[in-house]
Amino acid sequence: xxxxxxxxxxxxxxxxxxxxxxxxxxxxxxxxxxxxxxxxxxxxxxxxxxxxxxxxxxxxxxxxxxxxxxxxxxxxxxxxxxxxxxxxxxxxxxxxxxxxxxxxxxxxxxxxxxxxxxxxxxxxxxxxxxxxxxxxxxxxxxxxxxxxxxxxxxxxxxxxxxxxxxxxxxxxxxxxxxxxxxxxxxxxxxxxxxxxxxxxxxxxxxxxxxxxxxxxxxxxxxxxxxxxxxxxxxxxxx
Numbered sequence: 179x180x181x182x183x184x185x186x187x188x189x190x191x192x193x194x195x196x197x198x199x200x201x202x203x204x205x206x207x208x209x210x211x212x213x214x215x216x217x218x219x220x221x222x223x224x225x226x227x228x229x230x231x232x233x234x235x236x237x238x239x240x241x242x243x244x245x246x247x248x249x250x251x252x253x254x255x256x257x258x259x260x261x262x263x264x265x266x267x268x269x270x271x272x273x274x275x276x277x278x279x280x281x282x283x284x285x286x287x288x289x290x291x292x293x294x295x296x297x298x299x300x301x302x303x304x305x306x307x308x309x310x311x312x313x314x315x316x317x318x319x320x321x322x323x324x325x326x327x328x329x330x331x332x333x334x335x336x337x338x339x340x341x342x343x344x345x346x347x348x349x350x351x352x353x354x355x356x357x358x359x360x361x362x363x364x365x366x367x368x369x370x371x372x373x374x375x376x377x378x379x380x381x382x383x384x385x386x387x388x389x390x391x392x393x394x395x396x397x398x399x400x401x402x403x404x405x406x407x408x409x410x411x412x413x414x415x416x
Contacts, residue, residue: 301405
C-alpha cells in the first residue's frame with residue numbers, strides 16, 4: 179500500500195532531448211556537495227503542475243484558441259486532463275485536418291502569456307536544490323513542447339540539468355529507464371504508471387488535477403501534498 183504523506187529544441191514531431199543543462203532559468207550547476215543524504219541516481223520531475231503552476235497560462239491559451247477559431251472548448255474538461263500532450267488535447271476539439279494549425283495558435287498564445295501567468299509551485303526550488311545538494315542531477319521530463327517549456331521555466335526561475343520534452347506515458351518510462359533514474363516525481367496517474375513501468379520509485383504530488391488516491395491507485399509509492407515535503411522524503415528514502 180503506498181504511503182500517503184499528509185500534510186530549446188526546434189519544432190519537431192517526436193520526443194525531444196535538450197541535453198545537459200542547466201536548462202533554462204537559474205543557471206545553477208548540478209554538482210552538489212554530497213553533504214545531504216538522498217537516493218543514488220538522477221531524479222526526474224514532471225513540469226506542469228508538479229514544478230510549475232501553469233494552469234492559468236494553459237487555460238488562458240485555450241480560451242484564446244477558442245476565440246480565434248470560433249470553436250467551443252470546455253475549459254473544465256481541459257483542466258481535468260492537464261498533463262497530456264497538447265496535440266492529444268486538441269484532438270478532443272478539432273477535426274484531424276485542423277489540429278496542427280490549432281496547436282500552432284495555442285503555442286503562439288502560450289508563449290505570450292507564460293511569463294505573466296506561470297509561477298513555481300511551493301517547494302519546487304527547494305526540491306531541486308535537495309537533489310543537487312546530494313550531488314545528483316535534476317532531470318525534467320515533460321509532455322510539454324520545448325517551445326513552451328523555455329518561457330515557463332524562465333518565469334518560474336527553475337533550471338534542469340537535463341531536459342526531455344514532448345514525451346508522455348510510456349515515452350516517459352523509456353526515458354527514465356535509459357537514465358536509470360532513482361525516482362520520478364509527477365502529478366498525474368500516467369506519470370506514476372511511467373515510473374512503475376521503468377522500475378523507478380514513483381513519487382506523486384497532489385498539486386495538479388488528480389487526487390492523492392488517483393496517484394496511489396496508479397502505483398505511487400508515496401504521495402506528497404506538495405513539493406515542500408519532498409526534501410524530507412528524499413533525505414530519508416535512501
